[in-house]
Amino acid sequence: MTASPRILEVRRNVLKHNDVIARELRERFRQAGVFVVSLVSSPGSGKTTFLEKTLSLLRPRYRVAALVGDLATENDAARLARSGAPVRQIVTGTVCHLEAEMIRGALGDWDLAQLDYLFIENVGNLVCPASYDLGEDGRAVLLSVTEGEDKPLKYPPIFHGADWALVTKFDLAEAAEFDFEAARRNLTAVCPGAAVLTVSAKTGKGMEEWVRVLAQRGRFAEG
């Protein structure tokens, strides 16, 4: 709407620029042999707790690390660091999503060959991160049971590109009167290629299965 053609043109250029850097990152990740997973979701759907648990479960067997984006505060990096994994925070200011250039900047000269898995936790936003390739191998979208079953239909772009759809806070499913079958139908309609998993980072239920799924996809699993 507002100033549409101009905004669209600039946006196209920004995305083009982003894609160039994302390709560069993807090649760097491939050469280093690190498998990169990004996490996207609404604010408050439990990305950080989920990621902290994921890092802890992977750490005994794999070398893992994380980048985490937020508008403000370094709280999430501090929380994730409790897992023992190396973590770097990206503070975006007013920017509502991560971009490939922010990833490149945060990585600096980090020796990625020392890692098996790198996780990138995006800013909590179910819209804008959908457009920005970060060079990742796979994208996990989280949907907590308290958000409602209709979210895939209302925010299709971000669900559309997901490799994994993780239904989080499953311990609250009953209290939230969450209809999993309805959610699954909506997820299948919008992201037919995504594996749907139910998890509770709080009770741990479903987390081992997620880690198994991840381990099947890591580079070392591929050869």
Add this chain to the structure above:
Amino acid sequence: MTASPRILEVRRNVLKHNDVIARELRERFRQAGVFVVSLVSSPGSGKTTFLEKTLSLLRPRYRVAALVGDLATENDAARLARSGAPVRQIVTGTVCHLEAEMIRGALGDWDLAQLDYLFIENVGNLVCPASYDLGEDGRAVLLSVTEGEDKPLKYPPIFHGADWALVTKFDLAEAAEFDFEAARRNLTAVCPGAAVLTVSAKTGKGMEEWVRVLAQRGRFAEG
């Protein structure tokens, strides 16, 4: 980061253009004597259920209507229409927020003098809507108990401009182990001017208080 100066310049112009239309809308609302409240929050924090309940509670005494924004689907307009109030849906496509021009377009030649309250439900997004004035008299930000107490600190711009901070899904507070005092501290730090209310649209608890607060702020209350 990416293409920052150029993006910033275009963004500045878009916001300037938005402000002009928002001022025009504000004047139109004032002349019509309608009190306009916008609602912002994460996806899934319960805006639509909350608004449906609000419309139902106000309807016996006031003339109310709503505009509702979503990337896709007209589901929310259909849900809100159950209250009996006139409702118009704005489908934004890939745009992550409402802009004043979208409001003007959706209103068309609607005779606003026939209304006491108009509600505008924004796209679920805790970042981008913060920058766009819609000509409203007041902005309510919703934070559901399942999202965590830290959200005001992590998404300060949208909380900063709020007139009311509504802690929603309060019926789930115990199950979600929500620490209300911590949330209140964070809200007070980021939006010291906002009235903090706890509500459950499901049980109805706190809704009458919210409607009383609103009635004190409507134009007819002012004179």
